Amino acid sequence: MNNTNTITTITPGHYYNPLKNYQKEFIRMVATWWTNTAKGATCPDTFSRDCLRTIAINNGFKWAPAWIVKDKNRKSKRGTYMVPEVADYISSVMSTENAATEDATAEVAEMEPAAV
Numbered sequence: 001m002n003n004t005n006t007i008t009t010i011t012p013g014h015y016y017n018p019l020k021n022y023q024k025e026f027i028r029m030v031a032t033w034w035t036n037t038a039k040g041a042t043c044p045d046t047f048s049r050d051c052l053r054t055i056a057i058n059n060g061f062k063w064a065p066a067w068i069v070k071d072k073n074r075k076s077k078r079g080t081y082m083v084p085e086v087a088d089y090i091s092s093v094m095s096t097e098n099a100a101t102e103d104a105t106a107e108v109a110e111m112e113p114a115a116v
Helices: 021-038 049-058 084-111
Strands: 046-048 075-077 080-082
Touching: 021 049, 021 084, 046 049, 049 080
Parallel strands: none
Antiparallel strands: 046 080, 075 080
């Protein structure tokens, strides 16, 4: 009998990349809200309906997206939904964007002439 234990590694963007553009737009809204609110805390995989609705309303929508709140597979507990795409987006896309910004800032700093 072959008992091989395999560890599945999920690549960055695994949850976020397959989304449609309008879904990615909402995930970016939640991620921006989270990074502005949480100040460095680890992003959760679950969000309340109230939180999702508040983010939607603040961005011009009437309701939290149906593709999240009507999907029974996303329901964690009453009024709470699993949205792993947010943490995935923050860890893969936003961290890449921040690294690129830091690299560009460092390059500009290196190019500036020394004060006389």
